[in-house]
Amino acid sequence: MPQQRRDPAILEAWQDPDARPFLEIQNVTKVFDGGTYAVDDVSLRIYKGEFFSLLGASGCGKSTLLRMLAGLERCTQGRILIEGQDITRMPPYERPVNMMFQSYALFPHMSVEQNVAFGLKQERLSGREIRSRVSEMLELVHMSEYARRRPDQLSGGQRQRVALARSLAKHPKLLLLDEPLGALDRKLRERTQFELVNIQERVGTTFIMVTHDQEEAMTMSSRLAVMDAGRILQVGTPSEIYEYPVSRFVAGFIGAVNLFEGRVVTAEEDRVVIQSDDTPGEIVMYHAHPLAIGTPVTVALRPEKLRVMDEPPSDDRNWIQGTVREIGYLGDVSIYHVGTDRNRTVQVQVTNRARRTAGPLTWDDSVFLGWDTDAGVVLTA
């Protein structure tokens, strides 16, 4: 997994209220001819040098938003500003923005070299400058040996590199990536994630990536936005979104999650006590904002935050009992599906520390599961 080794100034830019955003998307809406809202009143501020991801299922409007940034789709409403300049009505060929297409869209009648040079030729640079930039770009993506090949003589991974080199060749202020790793097989995809982040750090360009793969978004992005039905549900760093999802949808979209529904019975200073039909005892969770008694809430707990215990806790809080129904061995960890006596299935993830554990869990074992007050979040949406 790529290490996030960014300049802290860049990493923190969105927390500084005085920082000037590099890209501002203001209330952008896209309505297609049939009257469907592909993008519905989206506003975003993206800062220089960020690797920002738009994450969502197919049809959520993320690609339409990206295409509006590239100028390939017109905004029905709203404005897009880059460094304060309004580019909403600017045609794509005048924008300081380049895009890497999902299908790569390499020109089949041109060599690798000519593909990379295409954008530079439009700028009327001198032949020498074009040649030096092309070789610099091909070196960046390790494709110098293939300069004279045609796209149909390249593998999928090589084509992806050429597409990246072509979109970076003009030194755009903003690079848009539409599912850049979507067409690669799993092994190659993991390696390319690494490289893409490295290249982004080296060139310092602001990247906006569209993806449906939550793992990809988590590993590569500085921040990401979760989208559904044309709207942005949450914007934050990968850990913020994973640890503090704002809604059940976000919690369920990013990683696996166990959800317990209930009502607030007592609101202590920074904790809430919840009565749930899903658990035998009460649930006590940390929660910063006070909640009214009786509020319907959902407790979201990640599988790795649950603990396997031999007996119920003495205070009768934060626990559940069940039987192991299914076991998924993933090498480093094992996932257990535990069926509770209240007809729920709960996922637990256990790290496989030793090669042989003393009493490993097996099918039909009866187990007690517990968690801490800060192990999950209380959701009201």
Add this chain to the structure above:
Amino acid sequence: MNTGPAPADTAGASSLKRRFERGVKSLTQGRLGRAAVIALPYSWLLLFLLLPILIVLKISLAEIALASPPYTPMLQWAEERTLALQVHIGNYAYLWQDPLYVGAYMNSLKVAAVSTIFCLLIGYPMAYGIARAPAGWRIVLLMLVILPFWTSFLIRVYAWIGLLQGNGLINHLLLSIGLIDQPLVLLHSNFAVYLGIVYSYLPFMILPLYATLVRMDLTLLEAAADLGCPPWKAFLTVTLPLSMPGVIAGSLLVFIPAVGEFVIPDLLGGPDSLMIGRVLWTEFFSNRDWPVAAAVAIAMLAVILIPLLLFQRVGERETTRER
């Protein structure tokens, strides 16, 4: 002793059976089967293309004679046990020496080339428009392009006579709105020949162009725009080069039949628009000089085919070099 021959027999039978099965398999799947499949179109071409051409070639090497058929035979018994082979190349020398034939060839090539260029200039925007039209409209527009084929070619050319002649529809219209006060001479001119050929062969240009344009990946144009290329330039650097196979196919489909066109220059053309197809017809039917007519036909074939083969050879070499 009894046991000896029996197993050998069954072994022989089973090996025979195996060999038979293998034979059937090779006939249906193996090289033999493939040869059988290829043999059918090849024998068709041999029988109905190569053989007739050879016959025409043979006639072109004979001399005119008062006989039936009206030319001298190639092989003849001269005396006893002497088979005389007569190859007469005078017809070709005659074609080369008489300026009428060279002029007619040149005129045919010129008319065909100019018509091809006009077909391309008119057909490309039409094919482009159809290919970029909404999917539901494309089939309707294509039908409109193909629709003239439902009427006889000859009738459509005759219709142009009605339109173009001195008291025809076009002159009538121009006179009545007062644009001209004398009928224009439109019929029996080079203009009428060009008009007729472009009109008749336009669909052959549009269809292959449409086929390549409709298959083009439109994200390539988005990529070009994204890389800073305005639409007109994207057309020249992306769309046009990618549609070259269609341009070449359409141009050949128009150029080759236009060179040998007979009906259109005969019906619409004037005395100065002499094309080789008409010369051929005159030689054959008016002069009844079969050998010269055959030589005209063979020379025409050479005029069209030799540049074409060279062109293809160059194209092939280029693609193999790129690989």
